[in-house]
Amino acid sequence: MADALKILVVEDEPGQRELIVAMLAEAGHSLSAAGSVEEAIVAIKADMPDLVFSDWKLGQLSGMDLLNYVKREHPDLGFIIATAYGTISHAVDAVQAGADDYLTKPYQRQTLLLAINKVARAQALKRQNRELSSALSEQRALVGLVGKAPCMQQVFERLRRISATDATVLIGGESGTGKELAARALHQLSARQHGPFVAINCGAIPESLAEAELFGAEKGAFTGANSLKLGKLEAANGGTVFLDEIGELPLLQQTKLLRFLQEGVITRLGAQQEMTLDVRVIAATHRNLQQEVAEGRFREDLFYRLNVVPIRMPPxxxxxxxxxxxxxxxxxxxxxxxxxxxxxxxxxxxxxxxxxxxxxxxxxxxxxxxxxxxxxxxxxxxxxxxPGAVAVKGGMQLPEEGLDWDAFERQCLAQAMARFEGNRTKAAKWLGMSYKAFLYRLEKHALV
CATH class of the missing domain: 1.10.8.60 (Helicase, Ruva Protein; domain 3)
Structure with a gap:
């Protein structure tokens, strides 16, 4: 039986009303009663019940009038309606108007209690779903994922569906769209939320140190390795590792990462023994990895291992x-x-x-x-x-009132990034700048 409920019984025949109240009270529920639609509305306003059980025929008005009021003013309030024998059309109308269930007179005590329990379970499930949705909204706000646009709602739905799994995720999108925020949301909404979340920018690791950074190194494994170095994957054991800018990872480390994704094991640099890890991998890139595969800069087998669930963060x-x-x-x-x-x-x-x-x-x-x-x-x-100054054919036309150089430089950088969909190498080349100088200016203007 469901937990004790506050039930409002609405029945215009006193004898029948008392009988229903007695049956439900015997089952452990808390009861109030009304003999008309008007009395019922007053009772609901005075003390909100969990459920209304109403007869169809209620003097001048009907149970349908009460149902319409309840669904308009208190849409989450449970409602069961009782109809006379042979008036199934009334029951159909009531269900279409939002009634949770109906009974046809005459009905047995057990039938009434079953209907009450059924609606109580449905109401509890609705409350649970609302609480889960509210919790998800709070988690989104915590990690900064904000948005009502349809494209963002698709992202939220995909995050919700896969958050409880250990599926590998590849997040794509331009720089600044929130790829790490999405990764953190996946971690916080998962059973791993109390484990570590380790983020690493693959593009910022010197190639010579990439293996040690990811997989760790034993003492003496290379010059300067004066102590055991814990790799990022090992540090994330029991949690999540976020590999940002995965497209920048050197090919040798791509091979070792592929083996980890396939087998779940790593070997520290300079070690002989394998180590099994429990780590969820989320990767991100602003690059078109399929194009990188076609041009030989990214392993095809690793791409498919990472691209189990793709998520695109919209600009x-x-x-x-x-x-x-x-x-x-x-x-x-x-x-x-x-x-x-x-x-x-x-x-x-x-x-x-x-x-x-x-x-x-x-x-x-x-x-x-x-x-x-x-x-x-x-x-x-x-x-x-x-809006900044724009280039014109045959040279640069400057406005007569002068130029805000910082704003102009920023616009040039932003337009180059947009033109090449966040590919910094191509954007720097297009502007005739060295890669390091380009990165410096991106940071200066908060475009990274």
């Missing part, structure tokens, strides 16, 4: 309806971070931010809002998000 230009929500989120987030009151943006500034292209995606938006929260300089924020 802001594909979810412009989320920009306002993100601005509000980052204003509150950074104000709380620094112990400030959340500032309010002027309407004209807000409109400019909503119209801005945000080539650096969510990361750029967060950085700009963080600086605004710290400095309170709205004019600087507006200057940074004005």
């Amino acid at each position: 802001l230009r594909e979810r412009r309806e989320d920009i306002g929500r993100l601005i509000e989120h980052f204003l509150k987030l950074h104000a709380r971070q620094y112990g400030f009151d959340a500032p309010v943006l002027d309407k004209s500034t807000l409109k400019q931010l909503l119209d801005y292209a945000w080539p650096g995606n969510v990361r750029e938006l967060s950085n700009r809002i963080e600086r605004f929260v710290l400095l309170g300089d709205e004019e600087e924020l507006r200057a940074e998000t004005r």
Whole structure:
């Protein structure tokens, strides 16, 4: 039997009403009663029940009138309706209007109790689903994944479906779209949430040290190895490892990573014995790995091992309806971070931010809002998000009023990144800059 419920019985015949109340009270439920729709509405307002059991015929009004009120004002309230023998059409109408169940008179005590228990279980399941959805929303907010756009809802749904598994995930998308946030969301929503989350940028590891960084090294394995070095995969044992910019991983380490994904074992550099690890692997890249495979820079077998569940993080230009929500989120987030009151943006500034292209995606938006929260300089924020100067055929045409060089340089960098979908090597080459100089300027303008 279901746990004790607060049940409102609505029946206009006093004898029948008392009988139903007695049966349900004997089963351990808490009862209240009403003889009309009007009395029932007053009772619901005075003390909200868990469930309403109502007869169809209730004087001037009907159980259907009460059902319509309940579903309009209290859509989560359970409702069972009793109809007379031969009036199955009434029952059908009631179910279509939102009734959770119906009984046809005359009915037995056991039939009534079964219907009550069935609806109680359904209500409990609905509450459970709402709580899970609420928890998921809280987790999204915790890791900064904010968005109502359809493309983001697809991302959330995919994260929800695979979070409880150990499936390997490959997250794609331009720089600044939130690939690491998605990885952290997967970790926090999984059974591994209390285990380690270890993030490593594969593009930032010198090739000569890549093996030791990932797989560890014994003391004396190479010059300078004065003690045992724990690799990132071993450090993530029992949790999740996030391999950012996986497309930058050298081919030799790609081979060793493939073996780990296939067998679940690693061998430290300089060691003879294999070690079994329990690690979920999430990888991310801004590159087109299929193209990298075709051009011989990435192993095809590793690509398919990583690409078990692909997730694409959409750029802001594909979810412009989320920009306002993100601005509000980052204003509150950074104000709380620094112990400030959340500032309010002027309407004209807000409109400019909503119209801005945000080539650096969510990361750029967060950085700009963080600086605004710290400095309170709205004019600087507006200057940074004005459209920059543009190149014209035959040379560069400068505006008569002069040029904001920092804003112009930033626009050039952002447009180069957008042109090559976040490929820094190609963007640097297109601008005629060395890779290191290009990276320095990306960091200077908060585009990384």
